[in-house]
Amino acid sequence: MRTIQLSNGVLEAEVSILDVAGRLWLQSSKVNDQQIRIVTGQLPAGVYFVTVRTVLGQRTLRFVR
Numbered sequence: 001m002r003t004i005q006l007s008n009g010v011l012e013a014e015v016s017i018l019d020v021a022g023r024l025w026l027q028s029s030k031v032n033d034q035q036i037r038i039v040t041g042q043l044p045a046g047v048y049f050v051t052v053r054t055v056l057g058q059r060t061l062r063f064v065r
Helices: none
Strands: 002-005 013-019 024-031 035-038 047-054 057-064
Touching: 002 047, 013 035
Parallel strands: none
Antiparallel strands: 002 035, 013 024, 013 047, 047 057
């Protein structure tokens, strides 16, 4: 499981997870929480990119499962 902490005042976000081949594994819109928990246990081993979009902008992070 991965946890993403949003900035103070940000109440809504969109989250997507892609693998290195560009396949979309998760897309969630309108996440309404300061902390976003992403269950990664069902993903195959590999490198992934999680993108979080908010009203303040977009951030992409890399993680290995």
